[in-house]
Amino acid sequence: MAFPGFKLTWQGRRKIKGGVHLESRKEFTADKPIVSDLLLPERLYLPLQQHAGQPAEPVVRVGDKVLKGQLLAAGQGSISAPVHASTSGTIVALEDFPAPHPSALPAPTFILEPDGEDRWVELGPEADPFGLAPEDICARVDAAGIVGMGGAAFPAAIKLSLGRRTRIRTLLINGGECEPYLSCDDRLMRERAAGIVDGIRIMLHSLGCRHAIVAVEDNKPAALAAMLEAARPHGFIEVAAVPSLYPMGWDKNLIRYLTGKEVPANGRSADVGVLLHNVQTAYAVQQAVRFGRPLIRRVVTVSGGAVAAPRNLEAPLGTLLSELLAYCGHRPDRTVRYVMGGPMMGDRLPHPHVPLIKGACGILALSAGEIQAEDAKPCIRCSRCVTACPVGLLPLEMMSRIRTGQTDAAVGFGLEDCIRCGSCSYVCPSRIPLVHYFKYGQGELMARREAQRKTEETNRLAAEKQRRLERTRQEAAQRKAQAQAAASGGAP
Amino acid sequence: MYILFAVISLTALGLALGFMLGAAARYFKVEDNPLVDEIERMMPGSQCGQCGYPGCRPAAEALVAGQAAATLCPPGGKALAEQLANKLSLEIDLAGLKEQAPMVARVSEATCIGCARCFKVCPTDAIVGAPKHIHAVIADACIACGKCVEVCPTECLGMHPVKTTLRNWRWAKPEPMAAGA
Ligand code: SF4
Ligand code: SF4
Ligand code: SF4
Ligand code: SF4
Numbered sequence: 001m002a003f004p005g006f007k008l009t010w011q012g013r014r015k016i017k018g019g020v021h022l023e024s025r026k027e028f029t030a031d032k033p034i035v036s037d038l039l040l041p042e043r044l045y046l047p048l049q050q051h052a053g054q055p056a057e058p059v060v061r062v063g064d065k066v067l068k069g070q071l072l073a074a075g076q077g078s079i080s081a082p083v084h085a086s087t088s089g090t091i092v093a094l095e096d097f098p099a100p101h102p103s104a105l106p107a108p109t110f111i112l113e114p115d116g117e118d119r120w121v122e123l124g125p126e127a128d129p130f131g132l133a134p135e136d137i138c139a140r141v142d143a144a145g146i147v148g149m150g151g152a153a154f155p156a157a158i159k160l161s162l163g164r165r166t167r168i169r170t171l172l173i174n175g176g177e178c179e180p181y182l183s184c185d186d187r188l189m190r191e192r193a194a195g196i197v198d199g200i201r202i203m204l205h206s207l208g209c210r211h212a213i214v215a216v217e218d219n220k221p222a223a224l225a226a227m228l229e230a231a232r233p234h235g236f237i238e239v240a241a242v243p244s245l246y247p248m249g250w251d252k253n254l255i256r257y258l259t260g261k262e263v264p265a266n267g268r269s270a271d272v273g274v275l276l277h278n279v280q281t282a283y284a285v286q287q288a289v290r291f292g293r294p295l296i297r298r299v300v301t302v303s304g305g306a307v308a309a310p311r312n313l314e315a316p317l318g319t320l321l322s323e324l325l326a327y328c329g330h331r332p333d334r335t336v337r338y339v340m341g342g343p344m345m346g347d348r349l350p351h352p353h354v355p356l357i358k359g360a361c362g363i364l365a366l367s368a369g370e371i372q373a374e375d376a377k378p379c380i381r382c383s384r385c386v387t388a389c390p391v392g393l394l395p396l397e398m399m400s401r402i403r404t405g406q407t408d409a410a411v412g413f414g415l416e417d418c419i420r421c422g423s424c425s426y427v428c429p430s431r432i433p434l435v436h437y438f439k440y441g442q443g444e445l446m447a448r449r450e451a452q453r454k455t456e457e458t459n460r461l462a463a464e465k466q467r468r469l470e471r472t473r474q475e476a477a478q479r480k481a482q483a484q485a486a487a488s489g490g491a492p
Numbered sequence: 493m494y495i496l497f498a499v500i501s502l503t504a505l506g507l508a509l510g511f512m513l514g515a516a517a518r519y520f521k522v523e524d525n526p527l528v529d530e531i532e533r534m535m536p537g538s539q540c541g542q543c544g545y546p547g548c549r550p551a552a553e554a555l556v557a558g559q560a561a562a563t564l565c566p567p568g569g570k571a572l573a574e575q576l577a578n579k580l581s582l583e584i585d586l587a588g589l590k591e592q593a594p595m596v597a598r599v600s601e602a603t604c605i606g607c608a609r610c611f612k613v614c615p616t617d618a619i620v621g622a623p624k625h626i627h628a629v630i631a632d633a634c635i636a637c638g639k640c641v642e643v644c645p646t647e648c649l650g651m652h653p654v655k656t657t658l659r660n661w662r663w664a665k666p667e668p669m670a671a672g673a
Contacts, residue, residue: 049658099658101658101661102661102663103656103658103661105656105657105658105661107658376666376667402665403668405574407574408574408578433666436663436666437665437666439663440662440663440664440665440666443662443663444662446662447571447660447662448571450660451568451569451571451572452571454632454635455534455535455536455537455568455572457632457633458536458537458538458616458633458635459533459536459537459538461616461617461618461633462536462537462538462539462615462616463537464617465614465615465616465617478503478506481502481503481506482499482502484502485495485498485499485502486495486498486499488498
């Protein structure tokens, strides 16, 4: 083991670029079972946008009584997902409410007052998934509002139907969970491995694909064992241990490591015949297709140094993060930072009074000792950031360009390929907030593209107005000429 | 009879003159600097005159002639300044360039009398509304030239900073680090 790379090549796996070893901090929660019998909160807050793409379109009105699992808002446009009621009760408002986003800016949100009965809407008939046509499976996944539950929140049905069009050879199930603190996927694999494997078989059936790999980091032996056991009867589902190295869960890393295929820089994993889904997504697919249950709850890790009794909760979507934190013994006085998701790629939140959404895998209240100090010093050009970057970029060069406002030059160094994993910031001895620069830089690019689009649009509008004015002038001139002619002609 | 004759002859005259004008424009065309064309296409194209030139084309000419700075166009903002500087190989201090908050015109509905003066001056048709009815600004089409504000008789049109929403929110630039760097 003198050469960490040795074991990898020996296993026939490809070595991955960069990466950092992080303190796992999963032990706070990993050995405690998932708690699913939470008391319902007084109010649930369900944003119309909990997914990538277009926000959902409301189909119920304020004052309506709704049942658990009832459709509240339907997906609209090509990329979207519906939103369902997490419990039975009354819709008391549809108004702007702070979103779980680094800005915590308000977004349209349904406010649902539970009636305490938790009564289900009549669910569709239970079906044998393997007797369903692949399109029907996609339709059920779509109707259940399932999105990528590892954080990206991309609608799962779109990925599945895209996969049917582009011939997928391998379905890769990401149980990597490479970020510190998080253990919800770990717990789910230990406790509900059979459901996950069932979900994987359903997805394989809908993709017309015969091979799946479940990737689990080698620091989760119990989850590995549970998944191996559940997958044993199904020879086409492989369970593979991957090294615990951040960011192992990045799709291109997993694909490179497990299949040896290289996803092109601006391509998608489907281009190399691989489709990636998270373990919780697989579980949600099983629940939706087999039992007709929409996605209305999820397992989320509540942890951090300012949480006295950290654990994994299976909570109804729309519960305020502050309430979930309080349930786990939150100490606001010790909290210096709130994060939704993992500490590396998650979103910092200004406050926890925002709702739990489909893509939230973690809620962290971090104390002072757990975060890197932010007293940036000048770069000493030690190149540690270069070694750590999994994409193979030059973070120090990009940073110095962005700092002086040369966004274009930073693009030349690969700004657009940066996945904002934060490995570079983590290793930087000068504590330069490198990833923050790249988030800012990518935001600038986005703003610029938006401005460009607007310029083109206003150019067009301005030209159109000029043309219209020209036309009216001409018409007026002609009318005048005709009137004059008429006048002179009329008087003999 | 006279009338018909007059109408036909005048129409014919109009057409003939129009044709000659068109032909003249084609034959006596001044050789344009293609760079000016290119720069003009990069500009907002609304001829708002905020740069101090009568329109986008004169501004582009001034830029090419080196008489204007890359930062001349307020609606274009920092993004345009950077593009212009790159195109013309000008040195500008982008880090020092303050990005003023983007603005948009808004009609205060309480005082609008529906006179439609704003509608007439808006270069991008960003203002909608029938005469005698309250007018409104389509934020997406407004380039913040401020012309409408000047003509509004009731001062109900004003320029306001664009509201930040989840869609247009961006990360702020990190604080500059300690000395040197
Ligand atoms: S790790 Fe930090 S100090 Fe070292 S080269 Fe990168 S930016 Fe500079
Ligand atoms: S944040 Fe970007 S630059 Fe930094 S290590 Fe990750 S991919 Fe590389
Ligand atoms: S500021 Fe007024 S005139 Fe100028 S583009 Fe906007 S709405 Fe039109
Ligand atoms: S100029 Fe002012 S009062 Fe007149 S229509 Fe426009 S906004 Fe209304």
